[in-house]
Amino acid sequence: MNLDSLAPAELARRLVAPGIHLQTGQFQICIQSPLPGLAANIGLLYADYPLAPADGFTDFHVRLGPPAGLRRWLRPQVIFEFDSALPFKPLPRDQALPMLEWGLNWCVSSYANLYLIIHAAVIEKNGFAAILPAPPGSGKSTLCAALINRGWRLLSDELTLVRPGDHKIVPLPRPVSLKNASIDVIKAYEPSAVFSRKVFDTVKGTIAHMKPPTDSVARANDVAQPAWVVFPKYEPGAATTLAPISQAHGFMRLADNTFNYSSLGRHGFDAVAGLMDACNCFDFTYSVIDEAIATFDALTPRPGLA
């Protein structure tokens, strides 16, 4: 049974207490919140996610609510609680949805060290995954959002999880975070895409979240074989360029983009090396989305890659 089986009033009631238990990829999360606006956004963006048993194991318990004191009412704020601790400073209350998404990403990147965790979007087509590592502002999420609206499956827009041993990519499909001008770009590119309302004046500028495709959520247990590592960069007016880079250089840049490379020690080294054994690596520059999509559609995996 998915979240959209709950009527809005029931969803809001359960969010207050005892919380909503959702399966997001390999992680079961429990969200609690008395905030009506957040309830509406969760109902919109997480509609396709399976409800998980409340008495099952929960990976992350999070609660978003008003702080104590005057900031409950005066320029109201929201706080993020994780297992009853407060890892972040309060934010303006209208930033509750971005705070939830940032907080859940923090939970995974801080605690899911079973996996190699790369700061990268990752998408899949025909069983093969393209990893897109990039710093903020590179156009990674815009490119990811466009690709998943043109036949690619969303595995994650922020955290690429690499399984130890076989180095398969483990999906973590969640709402896609878009910033500033990219919001209207993707809305125009795919008018049928479902978006939360824009939230202004965040530390990253204006933020909106795009509901992930239903199929991506439904296939959250389908791992993928990594085949490409593509370092994207949006440059206005630039020609679409896909330039190969060596696996050794790809290794160093991928390790730089990996949250837990150092803490995993030799295991991290072996995991990134395993990715390089399987993947062709590229620098990718683009300015026209359709040309970018055509380039990705033309990617071929290494011969013999399972």
Next chain:
Amino acid sequence: MNWCLNAVPPLALRCWGDECVLYDVASGDTHLIQRFAAALLQRLEQSPADAATLARYLAADDDAVVLAALTTQIDDVLDDLASVELVHRSAA
């Protein structure tokens, strides 16, 4: 003077074409090195050696001029590797 490996064998080394990456377990650092340097480190894994010995190990023939040039090159490469504490010189 012999060159000695600082890392504890076996080396965490992966190569693709002429380039390699090396994980130094002691420091947690990862280095991008050329295959030539990797070959020197793999030889030093067996036992310490001076540059002339390493040159004879790597050289395709015994030409004295070639060996002399190779010995100098080897010392230069190992000096670079010593600067990141992968190897050191020893009088023993």
